[in-house]
Amino acid sequence: MLEILLNIIFLLTFPFLFIGIINKTKAFWAGRKGASVFQPFYDFIKLLKKGEVISATTSFVFAISPSLTFASVVFAGLLVPVFNHRAILSFEGSFILFAYILALGKFFSLIAAMDTGSSFEGMGASREASFSTLVEPAFFIIMASIIALSGNYTFQSLSLILQNSGSFGYLIIILSVFALFIMMLVEGCRVPVDDPNTHLELTMIHEVMVLDNSGSDLAFILYGSGMKMVILASLIANLIIPADLSLFYSVIAFVGIIFILAIIIGTLESSFARLRMTHVFEFIFTMSSISLIILSLTMISMNKHGG
Amino acid sequence: MVNMLIVLFGLTMLYMAATSRIKAHIKMLSIQGLILFLILFLDEDKTNLINLIFLSIETLLVKTILIPLFLTRILNKNEVFRDNEPHIPNFYSLVIASIMLFAGFMISNLHGQGFENVTALYFGVSISTILISLFLITTRKKILTHVIGYIMMENGIFLLSLSVAKEMPIIVSMGVLLDIFIAVFILGFLVNKINTAFDELNICELCNLKDCDCND
Numbered sequence: 001m002l003e004i005l006l007n008i009i010f011l012l013t014f015p016f017l018f019i020g021i022i023n024k025t026k027a028f029w030a031g032r033k034g035a036s037v038f039q040p041f042y043d044f045i046k047l048l049k050k051g052e053v054i055s056a057t058t059s060f061v062f063a064i065s066p067s068l069t070f071a072s073v074v075f076a077g078l079l080v081p082v083f084n085h086r087a088i089l090s091f092e093g094s095f096i097l098f099a100y101i102l103a104l105g106k107f108f109s110l111i112a113a114m115d116t117g118s119s120f121e122g123m124g125a126s127r128e129a130s131f132s133t134l135v136e137p138a139f140f141i142i143m144a145s146i147i148a149l150s151g152n153y154t155f156q157s158l159s160l161i162l163q164n165s166g167s168f169g170y171l172i173i174i175l176s177v178f179a180l181f182i183m184m185l186v187e188g189c190r191v192p193v194d195d196p197n198t199h200l201e202l203t204m205i206h207e208v209m210v211l212d213n214s215g216s217d218l219a220f221i222l223y224g225s226g227m228k229m230v231i232l233a234s235l236i237a238n239l240i241i242p243a244d245l246s247l248f249y250s251v252i253a254f255v256g257i258i259f260i261l262a263i264i265i266g267t268l269e270s271s272f273a274r275l276r277m278t279h280v281f282e283f284i285f286t287m288s289s290i291s292l293i294i295l296s297l298t299m300i301s302m303n304k305h306g307g
Numbered sequence: 308m309v310n311m312l313i314v315l316f317g318l319t320m321l322y323m324a325a326t327s328r329i330k331a332h333i334k335m336l337s338i339q340g341l342i343l344f345l346i347l348f349l350d351e352d353k354t355n356l357i358n359l360i361f362l363s364i365e366t367l368l369v370k371t372i373l374i375p376l377f378l379t380r381i382l383n384k385n386e387v388f389r390d391n392e393p394h395i396p397n398f399y400s401l402v403i404a405s406i407m408l409f410a411g412f413m414i415s416n417l418h419g420q421g422f423e424n425v426t427a428l429y430f431g432v433s434i435s436t437i438l439i440s441l442f443l444i445t446t447r448k449k450i451l452t453h454v455i456g457y458i459m460m461e462n463g464i465f466l467l468s469l470s471v472a473k474e475m476p477i478i479v480s481m482g483v484l485l486d487i488f489i490a491v492f493i494l495g496f497l498v499n500k501i502n503t504a505f506d507e508l509n510i511c512e513l514c515n516l517k518d519c520d521c522n523d
Contacts, residue, residue: 171310281398282325289321289405293314296412300427303416 003247007082010234011074015226016041018233018262022190025266040226044219052215058115065112066217070224072105077231081238083251085159092153095143099136102187102228106132109221113209120201124208127277131193131205134284135186141291142176145298158238168301173239175294180236182287184261188229191269193280203274233261309350310428316342316466317408317432320439323459324404325397327390329382332455333375339462340370346469365480366465369487374458377491378451381498387449394446404439411435429470436463454494461487 020037027034036042054063079098081087087094110129113121147153149172150160162169186193189206201208210221237257241250275283319335319342326332344366347359382388393400408431415431437460444456461483468479 167310171314174311175314278398282401285398285401285405286321286325289401289408290318292405292409293317293412296409296416296431297314297428299416300412300431303427 003084003086004088007088010082011077014230014258015223018230018258019226021259021262022266025263026270029267029270044223047219048216050215052217055116055212057117062112062115065108066213066220068108069105070220072101073224073227076101077227080231080234081155082234083254084247085156085238085243087155090154094154099139109209116212120208121211124205127205128209131186131284134288135183138179138288138291139183141295142179145294146176148302149298158235159241159243168297172294172297175290177236177239179287179290180232184229184232186284187232188225190265191272192275192283195274233258236261309346312342312346313428313432317435320436321401321404323443324439325401327393327397329388329390329451332452333378336455336458337371337375340366343370343462343465362480365484374491382451385498387451390447390449390452393448400446403442407438407442408435411438426470429466433463433467433470436466450498454490457490458487
């Protein structure tokens with residue numbers, strides 16, 4: 001019961017903190033004092049208080065899509081184990097539902113962007129869709145390898161790699177962390193892929209898709225994208241934290257890893273420029289290459305251990 | 308640890324396929340030399356001391372420092388910094404390189420079941436390194452990239468020799484060393500001569516090298 005409560009509190013509060021820490025880190029590297037870590041939360045409240053403007057050319061799709069996207073992200077969050085490697089909703093093969101429920105949310109944000117009829121938003125939607133086509137197969141290959149290695153079909157398998165894989169275990173963990181980190185940057189639309197601060201429609205990807213949203217819709221879109229990053233970050237934390245840690249230590253380790261990831265992203269954003277659009281695909285494809293390496297390592301390791 | 312280094316070696320090949328900056332290629336070459344040295348140091352049995360010393364000097368001094376320095380000098384002398392417009396766009400060459408890496412692993416996985424003393428990981432990465440560097444040689448246009456691809460192929464052969472022939476890497480690496488020496492030697496002449504004849508170091512220019520019509 002306590003774990004479930006902690007999981008829900010984590011899921012609801014950490015998106016604000018995560019974005020806040022990224023912004024604080026960026027401010028630190030730029031030599032500024034920066035806004036408070038809780039600023040995203042204040043922004044969220046401010047946006048909720050505002051009224052909403054809906055374009056007259058849009059249909060009902062535009063109206064329902066922000067809520068649907070947010071709901072799908074929250075649902076995906078319930079499937080991911082947070083503290084103690086136990087998810088609120090956990091069953092065999094839940095990673096497939098996880099991937100597709102995120103894809104459903106993304107699909108609705110795409111067609112909502114198309115629905116506005118703005119050419120810029122259509123462009124953003126097209127880019128977002130083409131990035132997702134590269135990310136999804138890689139995610140499935142990685143999860144399939146991890147599941148094959150650990151013999152557990154739930155998300156708990158993430159923490160069980162070391163027990164069955166012998167000498168390749170650490171290698172597979174490092175590569176998976178790296179690949180999931182790339183996935184987090186792509187899904188969260190952070191810097192090498194997309195710049196969240198950009199204000200030129202031609203170069204925007206995710207931000208351009210939500211140009212027409214305002215008020216509470218925009219608030220929930222921002223909250224949802226933060227939550228998506230936190231969910232992917234908790235997948236990474238699950239990989240790193242060993243399975244047999246007590247609840248207290250695992251909470252500390254978990255929160256620490258999430259904060260460190262936020263700081264790493266902030267540092268990356270301050271030290272890298274956005275990649276040119278043609279190079280973004282190469283960057284994302286790295287994740288697929290790494291997933292293929294993970295798959296081959298899994299096969300070699302299973303051959304060796306007769307798994 | 309050795310496994311990690313070998314996979315890192317494979318990743319340098321992927322980076323090679325993805326980038327078109329020749330400086331980055333040279334950097335990768337030097338990193339590969341360092342990785343080979345570390346693998347040698349961690350994995351080789353320390354009984355044969357002369358063997359170990361020779362191989363360490365070869366990997367650390369020649370592969371990591373001398374060849375990259377020499378190539379950097381040529382690079383700065385001729386002012387070619389990018390391998391622009393390869394025959395295949397970088398994204399596709401990255402895709403093909405990853406498929407080759409995967410295929411190498413698969414071959415070694417099939418192979419590994421038959422033989423006891425060949426490590427599957429060594430074998431996979433070295434086979435795919437050889438394949439990827441051959442692929443890079445055929446798709447890139449600058450002579451410098453060709454030589455770098457050639458040296459990388461030698462690195463792959465060296466890695467293969469580490470995995471297959473535990474007893475005689477010294478003979479293999481002497482052969483490799485000779486090959487590299489000749490490659491870099493020829494390159495030194497070739498690049499400087501071509502640079503005086505043509506403006507750019509493009510291999511496409513070499514198609515014009517004919518005896519009959521040199522007046523145009």
